Amino acid sequence: QVQLQESGPGLAKTSETLSLTCTVSGGSIRGSYWSWIRQPPHKGLEWIGYINYSGSTNYNPSLKSRVTISVDTSKNQFSLKLSSVTAADTALYYCARGVRAIDNWGQGTLVTVSS
Amino acid sequence: QSALTQPASVSGSPGQSITISCTGTSSDIGGYNYVSWYQQHPGKAPKLMISDVSNRPSGVSDRFSGSKSGNTASLTISGLQAEDEADYYCSSYTSGTTEIFGGGTKLTVL
Numbered sequence: 001q002v003q004l005q006e007s008g009p010g011l012a013k014t015s016e017t018l019s020l021t022c023t024v025s026g027g028s029i030r031g032s033y034w035s036w037i038r039q040p041p042h043k044g045l046e047w048i049g050y051i052n053y054s055g056s057t058n059y060n061p062s063l064k065s066r067v068t069i070s071v072d073t074s075k076n077q078f079s080l081k082l083s084s085v086t087a088a089d090t091a092l093y094y095c096a097r098g099v100r101a102i103d104n105w106g107q108g109t110l111v112t113v114s115s
Numbered sequence: 116q117s118a119l120t121q122p123a124s125v126s127g128s129p130g131q132s133i134t135i136s137c138t139g140t141s142s143d144i145g146g147y148n149y150v151s152w153y154q155q156h157p158g159k160a161p162k163l164m165i166s167d168v169s170n171r172p173s174g175v176s177d178r179f180s181g182s183k184s185g186n187t188a189s190l191t192i193s194g195l196q197a198e199d200e201a202d203y204y205c206s207s208y209t210s211g212t213t214e215i216f217g218g219g220t221k222l223t224v225l
């Protein structure tokens with residue numbers, strides 16, 4: 001059973017870069033696509049982007065200029081960097097397996113952006 | 116890229132059937148058979164309930180079904196149960212090779 005676990009600072013400062021890592025256990029990161037999705041408090045889901053094991057990526061057009069998703073197959077991890085953050089980026093950030101049909105989600109990690 | 120349109124809330128009594136709609140455009144729902152539905156209970160991660168418009172993953176109750184007509188997809192839950200009370204989100208592949216979610220629908224079981 002593949003499990004995903006997000007890790008990273010729970011607090012980010014305005015205008016700085018938010019960085020999160022997702023560790024995949026119980027299976028290989030190869031052979032699947034991996035996504036980042038976020039959910040602001042009491043609001044809906046927003047797809048951020050995805051990556052596959054070879055590093056091919058695709059991002060939400062509204063976030064594309066600020067987002068970088070990368071993969072480290074040696075550590076079975078993939079990561080998210082979101083630059084120039086504002087309070088609007090405060091959200092529960094999920095890492096997940098899949099793109100069109102996301103069948104496995106991490107528990108999510110709350111990131112609060114504050115000055 | 117605007118979110119897909121879902122009703123904010125729906126409700127039904129135990130045993131009844133309800134349908135949640137999800138409206139997009141010809142660039143997303145109408146153009147591809149890649150609509151998924153997710154169930155999210157409070158404080159929990161979303162769970163995949165339907166993929167590719169109408170496919171039910173293993174382990175998902177057959178009371179859940181999906182369909183699509185034109186630019187609108189639908190999720191139907193039959194034989195409503197108290198445990199079905201949750202938020203439901205649709206998502207679709209888009210012509211920009213990206214994904215887009217609906218705004219979410221809160222289902223209340225009366």
